[in-house]
Amino acid sequence: xxxxxxxxxxxxxxxxxxxxxxxxxxxxxxxxxxxxxxxxxxxxxxxxxxxxxxxxxxxxxxxxxxxxxxxxxxxxxxxxxxxxxxxxxxxxxxxxxxxxxxxxxxxxxxxxxxxxxxxxxxxxxxxxxxxxxxxxxxxxxxxxxxxxxxxxxxxxxxxxxxxxx
Amino acid sequence: xxxxxxxxxxxxxxxxxxxxxxxxxxxxxxxxxxxxxxxxxxxxxxxxxxxxxxxxxxxxxxxxxxxxxxxxxxxxxxxxxxxxxxxxxxxxxxxxxxxxxxxxxxxxxxxxxxxxxxxxxxxxxxxxxxxxxxxxxxxxxxxxxxxxxxxxxxxxxxxxxxxxxxxxxxxxxxxxxxxxxxxxxxxxxxxxxxxxxxxxxxxxxxxxxxxxxxxxxxxxxxxxxxxxxxxxxxxxxxxxxxxxxxxxxxxxxxxxxxxxxxxxxxxxxxxxxxxxxxxxxxxxxxxxxxx
Ligand code: FES
Ligand code: FES
Numbered sequence: 001x002x003x004x005x006x007x008x009x010x011x012x013x014x015x016x017x018x019x020x021x022x023x024x025x026x027x028x029x030x031x032x033x034x035x036x037x038x039x040x041x042x043x044x045x046x047x048x049x050x051x052x053x054x055x056x057x058x059x060x061x062x063x064x065x066x067x068x069x070x071x072x073x074x075x076x077x078x079x080x081x082x083x084x085x086x087x088x089x090x091x092x093x094x095x096x097x098x099x100x101x102x103x104x105x106x107x108x109x110x111x112x113x114x115x116x117x118x119x120x121x122x123x124x125x126x127x128x129x130x131x132x133x134x135x136x137x138x139x140x141x142x143x144x145x146x147x148x149x150x151x152x153x154x155x156x157x158x159x160x161x162x163x164x165x
Numbered sequence: 166x167x168x169x170x171x172x173x174x175x176x177x178x179x180x181x182x183x184x185x186x187x188x189x190x191x192x193x194x195x196x197x198x199x200x201x202x203x204x205x206x207x208x209x210x211x212x213x214x215x216x217x218x219x220x221x222x223x224x225x226x227x228x229x230x231x232x233x234x235x236x237x238x239x240x241x242x243x244x245x246x247x248x249x250x251x252x253x254x255x256x257x258x259x260x261x262x263x264x265x266x267x268x269x270x271x272x273x274x275x276x277x278x279x280x281x282x283x284x285x286x287x288x289x290x291x292x293x294x295x296x297x298x299x300x301x302x303x304x305x306x307x308x309x310x311x312x313x314x315x316x317x318x319x320x321x322x323x324x325x326x327x328x329x330x331x332x333x334x335x336x337x338x339x340x341x342x343x344x345x346x347x348x349x350x351x352x353x354x355x356x357x358x359x360x361x362x363x364x365x366x367x368x369x370x371x372x373x374x375x376x377x378x379x380x381x382x383x384x385x386x387x388x389x390x391x392x393x394x395x396x397x398x399x400x401x402x403x404x405x406x407x408x409x410x411x412x413x414x415x416x417x418x419x420x421x422x423x424x425x426x427x428x429x430x431x432x433x434x435x436x437x438x439x440x441x442x443x444x445x446x447x448x449x450x451x452x453x454x455x456x
Binding site for chain 2: 003005022023025028045046049052058059060061063064065069116117130131132134
């Protein structure tokens with residue numbers, strides 16, 4: 001029994017039309033069907049946060065959605081963060097500068113979680129950052145560098161916003 | 166590929182969903198997916214049909230009825246609830262509890278109907294619904310009916326609804342302005358299910374003494390546990406030592422034991438957290454401690 005559906009979604013601004021088996025998760029769709037392997041899968045049952053992406057601007061675990069549920073949605077993944085010329089997003093730069101990653105497996109999920117968080121809370125306290133990241137597991141860093149990167153990124157992004165206005 | 170094969174349906178109306186559900190033997194309703202999707206990925210659940218409720222707009226709302234009740238559609242996301250002005254203004258207990266429900270990425274998808282029907286023994290929203298004496302509204306092609314939240318849990322992780330029924334909304338009468346609410350829990354990590362959680366609502370009379378109390382524990386048994394003994398012990402009191410004695414009655418409860426905690430530890434937590442929640446709710450109600 002192979003049941004498929006035609007779906008259409010925008011990923012990082014690019015329109016995709018595809019026919020996909022209804023039981024495929026959104027994470028597998030991104031990785032296997034669209035070749036966007038930046039979204040990582042750690043646990044595949046909603047515990048580790050590695051697969052976090054944005055669905056219509058809101059963070060979601062892509063292992064806990066079916067691809068068919070994203071029909072018509074706008075998806076953002078880690079591949080869309082850097083500029084077209086390769087300039088890192090301030091969050092990515094801050095992770096680089098603050099040793100916010102070691103093996104990098106958890107990083108895409110950390111980044112996408114923080115993108116949404118910093119949008120709603122541009123000037124967070126350390127406690128708020130730790131609370132926001134409590135659903136993302138990292139086996140390497142001990143979190144110190146990640147929290148420092150998040151706070152540093154928040155400051156850079158605030159400075160950028162002031163510069164733009 | 167993780168989930169087992171199934172037929173996928175995404176009805177646009179409640180009627181369509183009810184018709185589908187009535188015509189299938191082994192169907193599962195997919196709400197926010199934060200519990201069912203893991204069970205599908207791990208193949209603990211192997212339904213023949215998945216009926217996805219996410220495209221049914223009529224099941225998503227938060228509103229005040231003319232009779233003064235608050236109604237919440239089953240597919241209202243936890244994130245939407247936390248942001249809703251009515252909940253913020255009239256039901257601070259739910260707002261405080263929502264901060265403990267998973268993480269932002271799971272609250273963005275997870276729904277109140279999903280939380281209630283999954284009925285994890287340590288989930289926060291069933292505890293809140295019980296503390297508010299909420300009514301659960303269910304519907305099938307055979308008709309609509311209501312259940313008191315107190316009779317909603319049938320047994321471990323199983324609500325008292327029939328296979329062809331869908332929970333459509335919950336409703337409750339908000340406590341009057343000026344009441345005190347507190348939701349306190351202990352979890353190993355922020356956002357995890359609670360080891361023990363407690364919800365407290367207190368209303369003071371004109372004389373400053375408590376004249377109505379609701380105290381419900383989560384995480385101690387298969388479903389939320391109303392603590393009638395604590396409620397009785399605090400009613401008429403003005404805090405202070407009465408709270409200590411009231412909370413001590415939690416030492417009598419029959420708490421469950423699992424990999425996370427022994428029953429003795431759960432009883433201890435129940436007592437300590439209940440005491441804290443009573444103190445906080447009393448202060449928030451504007452209460453002044455008896456000396
Ligand atoms: S892979 Fe999705 S949360 Fe772990
Ligand atoms: S950097 Fe290795 S898991 Fe986080």
